[in-house]
Every structure is written in structure tokens, then in C-alpha cells.
Amino acid sequence: MPAPKKYIDKRIANALIPKAQAKGLMGGLTGAVAKQTMGGLWVGGNAWLTAKEISFEPNGLNRRFHLNPDELSASVSLSEVTAVNWRKGLFTSIIDIETEDERLTLRCYKSKSFARAIEDAVSAVKNASIGA
Secondary structure, eight states, X not given: OOOOSSOSEEEEEEEEETTOOBOSHHHHHHHHHHHHHHSSEEEXXXXXXXXXXXXXXXXXXXXXXXXXXGGSOEXXXXXXXXXXXXXXXXXXXXXXXXXXXXEEEEEETTHHHHHHHHHHHHHHHHHHHHHO
């Protein structure tokens, strides 16, 4: 997925990807432990907020060191978002973007302002659909 031409906000971020599988011997061990404790592996890349969606695209390094690079991207339509939750993390705080069917979990610096931008974009989409 190429970077969007128009976006509201962009962050260098990590996304918690349930299907991520690291390559190599340690990948099997760390992957099993991470899936058991966190529900997936943290994958580095970029998070893009547009007027229609929030998306995550892994960086080149993470694409190279995972078995399934095509399964590392994620996107959520803002019209489907039911909740945006911010929580404190160890080094960077975490944003959970939830829908009826899925959750996209991101961590990044300045995550509180990114969460607010996501909430504002979700509100704009929902208000536009009410007025339509």
C-alpha cells in the first residue's frame, strides 16, 4: 500500500499484528511467547490517518524480517470505528482503534494527540453521514 497523497496526520509507529511471524530460529520462540502474552508481534512502520481511514504500513526492515510481509499491513475505515482508547505504555503510549469486528493497536510518540486526531476524524465521518 503506497503512502496516501493527502493525510491528516502521520506517525512513525508500531502496530500489534496478530499474524506477524518473525524469520529465523528466534522468531519461532519469541513469536510464540509474544502471541501468548500480547496477542501478536509489534511491527515497526508508519501509521497514516486520512479523512476515510487509519492505516498501518510496515517499514522495509520489518518486511524483510517477517515470514509473511503481505499480512503486516492493516487499515480500518473510520466509519466502522466504535472506540478510540488511549493507554499508558512503558516507553510509548498505546492507542486501540476498535470496530465491531477488529482492533488495530498502535504505539507511537505523541500518541495522545494522535488519538485525538483519530477521534476528530471519526466524528467528522460520522457527522457527515448523519447529514447526508
